[in-house]
Amino acid sequence: MALRYPLIHFTRRAVQPSALELLRTVGQQHTFATFAPPVTQDATGSKGPTAMVFMNMGGPSTTNEVGDFLSRLFADADLIPLGRLQSYLGPLISRRRTPKIKEQYAAIGGGSPIRKWSEYQSSEMCKLLDKLSPETAPHKPYVAFRYADPLTEETYNKLLEDGFGRGKGGRAVAFTQYPQYSCSTTGSSLNELWKWRNRLEGKDGSAGIKWSVIDRWPAHPGLVNAIAGNIENQLATYPTERRGDVILLFSAHSLPMSVVNRGDPYPAEVAATVHAVMHHLNFSNPYRLVWQSQVGPSAWLGAQTSIAVEEYVKKGHTELILIPVAFTSDHIETLYELDKEVIGEAGHEGIKRSESLNGNPVFIDALADIAHKHLMSGQSCSSQMRLRCPSCKSEKCLQQKKFFAEQGSLL
Ligand SMILES: C=CC1=C(C)c2cc3[nH]c(cc4nc(cc5[nH]c(cc1n2)c(C)c5CCC(=O)O)C(CCC(=O)O)=C4C)c(C)c3C=C
Numbered sequence: 439m440a441l442r443y444p445l446i447h448f449t450r451r452a453v454q455p456s457a458l459e460l461l462r463t464v465g466q467q468h469t470f471a472t473f474a475p476p477v478t479q480d481a482t483g484s485k486g487p488t489a490m491v492f493m494n495m496g497g498p499s500t501t502n503e504v505g506d507f508l509s510r511l512f513a514d515a516d517l518i519p520l521g522r523l524q525s526y527l528g529p530l531i532s533r534r535r536t537p538k539i540k541e542q543y544a545a546i547g548g549g550s551p552i553r554k555w556s557e558y559q560s561s562e563m564c565k566l567l568d569k570l571s572p573e574t575a576p577h578k579p580y581v582a583f584r585y586a587d588p589l590t591e592e593t594y595n596k597l598l599e600d601g602f603g604r605g606k607g608g609r610a611v612a613f614t615q616y617p618q619y620s621c622s623t624t625g626s627s628l629n630e631l632w633k634w635r636n637r638l639e640g641k642d643g644s645a646g647i648k649w650s651v652i653d654r655w656p657a658h659p660g661l662v663n664a665i666a667g668n669i670e671n672q673l674a675t676y677p678t679e680r681r682g683d684v685i686l687l688f689s690a691h692s693l694p695m696s697v698v699n700r701g702d703p704y705p706a707e708v709a710a711t712v713h714a715v716m717h718h719l720n721f722s723n724p725y726r727l728v729w730q731s732q733v734g735p736s737a738w739l740g741a742q743t744s745i746a747v748e749e750y751v752k753k754g755h756t757e758l759i760l761i762p763v764a765f766t767s768d769h770i771e772t773l774y775e776l777d778k779e780v781i782g783e784a785g786h787e788g789i790k791r792s793e794s795l796n797g798n799p800v801f802i803d804a805l806a807d808i809a810h811k812h813l814m815s816g817q818s819c820s821s822q823m824r825l826r827c828p829s830c831k832s833e834k835c836l837q838q839k840k841f842f843a844e845q846g847s848l849l
């Protein structure tokens with residue numbers, strides 16, 4: 439069998455809180471021990487508490503966690519299908535890849551900031567949501583990662599300890615933090631959530647947690663506004679007379695062509711984000727969407743970000759802004775791949791990057807609005823999520839989608 443992953447070549451108000459402020463805020467999160475167990479309706483008319491579960495891939499918080507992170511990632515057949523050899527090849531590839539990736543995390547400060555940002559974003563969003571949606575308050579923030587702590591299993595157990603499910607009912611919203619849906623990212627997180635739901639609550643799930651899913655939000659006006667604000671901030675650093683000629687290079691994590699050809703919705707949804715941002719900016723600048731972070735020798739969706747920058751420089755374009763568009767916080771692919779490799783190696787001071795969303799208050803308002811609209815809609819998931827990829831053969835996808843769709847109306 440051919441080895442697909444051969445052993446190792448393999449704003450507006452964008453004021454970011456300081457690390458200290460962050461710690462303080464996270465420390466002030468609602469402590470759930472004080473919450474009453476879920477009820478259908480309390481004396482104030484609230485149907486809460488409502489658990490708001492932020493789903494994402496996660497990342498190693500320290501370099502010591504890189505090995506475990508990669509071994510979970512290469513064990514995920516929804517992301518990297520290695521067939522019957524998965525349990526043999528996955529650990530082998532991840533072990534061989536660990537030293538290189540460890541160095542990259544060391545170079546960006548010793549770990550991924552994703553946990554810190556996810557905890558901050560979810561707790562800030564819940565505070566806003568308590569005001570926007572008293573009917574479903576209080577809202578309790580949770581984070582469930584696919585490959586790093588807190589893992590989905592741990593978070594599901596926490597939900598049960600906190601009085602949701604197992605005969606007590608209660609409502610939880612699985613809120614993907616990937617704005618654009620891919621079966622390799624959000625799909626994988628939902629498969630994992632569904633797996634732990636079956637293992638920890640049993641398949642019949644009588645008075646189990648009532649789940650609904652926010653499965654995509656690629657063109658939400660708040661997301662668009664936050665990305666556009668960051669671009670405008672960076673554009674303002676160029677001289678006025680040349681500002682309109684700066685190339686805007688939107689960059690998203692690529693997908694293997696096998697996933698694209700299966701009919702994955704991600705490329706079209708990323709393009710929808712880019713178009714909405716450019717519309718918001720009144721198409722002020724020339725732009726392109728390019729794709730980064732290809733791994734291994736198989737064919738991936740292009741044009742590749744690093745090559746696009748090199749080629750534009752060769753054509754004499756040395757003023758361009760790279761814009762991360764498919765991830766909501768910093769990670770090695772912004773801080774290492776874009777900043778150190780692509781921009782660092784290009785060696786032109788006119789080549790810059792717009793900020794990631796991180797703690798941007800415009801973005802946190804957007805999260806609250808997305809969640810509020812979802813809670814008011816009563817929908818268990820979007821109609822788009824009910825449809826499988828045309829060439830999907832996965833029984834897991836079929837059952838998972840059926841489960842979430844059958845949660846029915848939540849009003
Ligand atoms: C929306 C974003 C992402 C998509 C789509 C995605 C698909 C995808 N990724 C791999 C393989 C790897 N990804 C790795 C790291 C990684 N991936 C994303 C995002 C998406 N991936 C991020 C943000 C990160 C970095 C996390 C961080 O904390 O910094 C890795 C591990 C790193 C490495 O070994 O290079 C692999 C491997 C595939 C195969 C895939 C689509 C099928």
Ligand code: FES
Pocket residue numbers: 621625700702825826827830831832835836
């Ligand atoms: S792979 Fe897309 S629905 Fe199964």
Ligand SMILES: [Fe+2]
Pocket residue numbers: 691731
């Ligand atoms: Fe990835």
